Amino acid sequence: MLTRTAVRRSWRSPALAAAGGGALALAFPPAGLWPLAALGPALLVLAVSGRRPRAAFALGTLFGLTFFGPLLWWLSNLGLLPWIGLTVVQALFIGVHGVVIRALLRLRWWPVAVAASWVAIEALRGRFPLGGFPWGRLGFSQTDAPSLQWASVGGVPLLSLLAALTGSALAWTLLTGPRRRTALVAVLGTGLVWMGGGLLPAPPSSDRDLTIAVVQGNVPRGRTLAEQVRVRQVTQNHAEATLRLAEDVRAGRVPAPDLVVWPENSTDTDPRGNPVIAETIRSAVQAIDRPVLIGAIVRQDGRMFNVGQLWLPDRGAVAEYAKRQLVPFGEYVPGRSLFRWVQQLQYIPRDFSPGSGDGTLDAGGTRIGDVICYEVAYDGLVRSSVEAGAALLVVQTNNATYMLDGQRGETLQQLDMARVRAVEHNRPAVVASTTGISAVVRPDGSIAAMTEPWTQQVLVERVNLRTTTSVWLSPWVELFAVLLVVAGLGAAVVGRRLRRADEPAALR
Known part of the structure; x- marks a missing residue:
């Protein structure tokens, strides 16, 4: 028989996932509440933390449904089938992302790895299938945020990375327990970098x-x-x-x-x-x-x-x-x-x-x-x-x-x-x-x-008119994020095997 605590826990993760997807949808127009681009990813981390891979996939998919459903509601003008179809396909990518996040949470440096995984999953769904669908990237929600000027350095991937990193740091604060003060400092530091785009020097204008x-x-x-x-x-x-x-x-x-x-x-x-x-x-x-x-x-x-x-x-x-x-x-x-x-x-x-x-x-x-x-x-x-x-x-x-x-x-x-x-x-x-x-x-x-x-x-x-170009690091930011996630998943798998090897046979 399930205890009251167990029942509450069984509903907590789906509630967090659904709320996270809905919050992220509100970061984009027509609502345009750009700070929610950090809160949404944070809630997804909290939802999949401690869950099994199958549950993490289901929770990620739920997050994707409550995100892409409202975000793409305008597609229902063509009929419910196109809206439902595209929403489900994109939600499945977030389902896979939920499994990836769950694996990366084993790492000491998981806030960075999880933030990179947002950039990586956006790169993946922006290319596959049928040329991809890069709508709903975190960076596109930041047009009214001070962070927008970071786009001149690293494009949309860097904007996405900074928003996701702030969200990861926020989730870390809630999950660390005794080290919460350290995590809070990390949140403040990441948030300052996120918001610091407005301090970047303005590119020079031209005479034309x-x-x-x-x-x-x-x-x-x-x-x-x-x-x-x-x-x-x-x-x-x-x-x-x-x-x-x-x-x-x-x-x-x-x-x-x-x-x-x-x-x-x-x-x-x-x-x-x-x-x-x-x-x-x-x-x-x-x-x-x-x-x-x-x-x-x-x-x-x-x-x-x-x-x-x-x-x-x-x-x-x-x-x-x-x-x-x-x-x-x-x-x-x-x-x-x-x-x-x-x-x-x-x-x-x-x-x-x-x-x-x-x-x-x-x-x-x-x-x-x-x-x-x-x-x-x-x-x-x-x-x-x-x-x-x-x-x-x-x-x-x-x-x-x-x-x-x-x-x-x-x-x-x-x-x-x-x-x-x-x-x-x-x-x-x-x-x-x-x-x-x-x-x-x-x-x-x-x-x-x-x-x-x-x-x-x-x-x-x-x-x-401008003739000078920006830094154009966006392809490298994307590549860095993908390599970091691959390395993180590899480290998580190796670490799990080493821990299992150290366990007494009776405990396996």
Whole structure:
């Protein structure tokens, strides 16, 4: 018969795991309570401490469900199946993480090893399966924290490491007993480092500014997913907003932009095969008399690409970048024949093909790095554009599908990613969205201007272009974390075997 104490203990660990996942979800938008990025990992450590591997896996999975479920609720706009499926897959990674944490807790230096394991598991799920899903990394929750400036040193991996290390130190304080004073000092020290990003010296500015116009043309709100697929008004909306911008420039109400940016899918067809659409775009470009980066769907050699397409006055489309990292079940369907029964997939009748290149385009003498929607979550893709000389990061996105019921979670989470990228690479960033939220982000991650969702707006802002790069230690931070976890797991296994060898045979 279970005692009252045993019953309380049997419920304590699941409660800690569920609370930890929920707390971590609140660290991200729309709540944005960034200190909870340390509390969530701390509660997971407390939940799996002293539990068997199978229980640690179950507790980690529970943590993952209560984290990714709320974080990705916006995906339910596509139906419950995509939301549940992605939530479960990502939660299983945290289940494995629970087992890893449980093993690392045997080490004397487990707070460091456990913090590194957060970076390692984020690296794993950011690559597998199907190219990975790097959404919900601890570092992406830190845009309003003093720690944000650490991104200029070690990118998202370092931000994640510092948040997790603070959480590990907090858990250590609660688990150490007699050494609690030492652990408390460790918590304070780690917390000071975490918060110390604001003390880092600001990167130098340059003597070159650029005036950017971001056009948010909007689409009719409240349309079903099926109706959105049939909409052809989007191009006209963006063209009309650009024509009004040209009138405002001529009237002296706003400064003339050097570059105009439209969002992803601002025309959902190939302008080269549609004379009416092509003329609509050409008229807008001629009126503003500046380079305009649009979003288009291009068909070439029997394949379909999601592209950022650069138009110049009097020349038309002169260059394009095709999206490299496609969204599984959004832009292509892996194993399509296995999912014919999923009704929503009728809206993806053909698979897109991935592009190549480094994402850079030359817009009137300014090298821009085009990042299309989902790609902003991937460290390597953004880095490749900056390494190729991009002085400005442009994130073209279409969030209408995930905002049908008024949710802002997805678009705010994506905006936070762009803010981290701006700091990470010491570049201004522009987010252009069909329905919002569009924004202009300074190199320090602060927002110069942003739109309201479901409105037609044009932002005109002057940004300082940067040519110097940040430290770029992020790949090394990630590699260090993975090697540290592997070494820690090896040490834990060896230590367990040595302890078993020292036990009297009668006690085994």
